[in-house]
Amino acid sequence: MITLYDYELSGNCYKLRLLMSILGIDHKTVPVDFYPGREHKSEWFLKLNPLGQLPVIDDDGLVLRDAQAILVYLASKYDPSGTWYPRENPALLGEISQWLAFADGITGTASAARLHDALFYDFDIDAARAGAHRLFRILDEHLWFVEQEGRQWICSAPQPTIADIACFPYIMLSEEGGISRQDYPAIRRWCDRVKRIKGFIVMSGVFPAGPARAAA
């Protein structure tokens, strides 16, 4: 069985819980006292991940770190539909990788701003917020064109992919870092679509979608 080394308030841990819920993957979690205990820098945890970062999974002895890498692994191994990470479609895999890297950029900006504002991390808050707005603007424009083409998800596929899961958490938590989503209507519509994926779960700070609009 998969063990997830987990911290409730981490958006990067949440994206794994979210995908595992959607795919119905049975797992157990080991809570790591990230704050204020800094257990991710403790000796026992550094043996698991020398980078001292969450999340980490252990799947029957296979230890993996890095949220995006773990999404790739989980979808490749446990998604029978093959739509979350379509291994047979090189163009789509390229697109997904591109947006997984983009998700890392969101972590480096929007998540950093949240850590600064709520947990007193000593980051350059103006740079973090400006960086997040730059990425949100790019994603919002991208999603606007996606909608114009009659699609719903970040990559050119009829179903959501792990790119959607990777980008979602720290966008959804951005206001805790003082980053409003008011100017990004296409992002807001996409967030609501993610929240309506079957198997969607919340984390603290993320609320479920309102009742769906009745069919006209």
Place this chain on the structure above:
Amino acid sequence: MATHCVDRELLNDWHIVADRESLSQDKPFPTRLLGVDLIVRERAGSFEVIRDDTGVALKSAERYGFIWTCLGTPRRDIVFIPEANEADRHLVSGGSIAVKVSGLRAVENFLDMGHFPFVHTGWLGEEPHTEVAPYNVEITAEDEVLATECKFYQPIASPTAREGFVVDYIYKVIRPYTVALYKSNPIQKHRLDVITLFVQPVDEENCIAHPYLCYLKDGMEAATVRSFMQLIFAQDKPILENQVPKRLPLDPRAETPIRADAVSVSYRRWLRDRAVTYGAIPAQV
């Protein structure tokens, strides 16, 4: 926003300004209290609190694992928590978290059971169990706001709860920015777990919540208690940060209470009577 505090009750009282464990020896920790910028720094094995504007060292103390300070002359001691002397309890910080709202709003939210099914869905409440049964509110001889006989159905009331049950609560507002919650322990049912929320008024529209947990150790790890506290508090945080206005209105006509808000009504009146205005929108006379 960094307006000056004129409330003597607050200026002459102790407030937490840092969690001792998160401080480092070589790096001063900047914070703010009642609109005044402060530096907490190590000096000869203990910590001192310096006003950033004048460089003057303030009265400071270390208790319950936190660094405390007083901007004026303390008129009374730091809040006494009897449970902190009981050896069979975990005594830990739940983790200090900054919230962009008046600390008085944070205290009031802590007192509110009505939001449990909607904000803490599946944990501290769930539909259709939304009714807040009548409870008692009184002002104690020690001049605290005390709410008793509070009962609420909770699906997962604590980290060790295995099924939903009706949980008994007692709430006590001890000082304007300090509130405690007493909750029946799921194993030793005659004893109470205690969470004291010390709120640091950063300025009128920002605060830092410093939860101090006194949980019976029986069947419970300290890290589990802490993680449960953060799970719950992080659900409240976005709700608190979206409250408008950010300060707490003390005029009885400003917001419309219902019966479930009895303790909040008493709290607001108690703040008015004590002339607490910092973090509040004072009542129009």
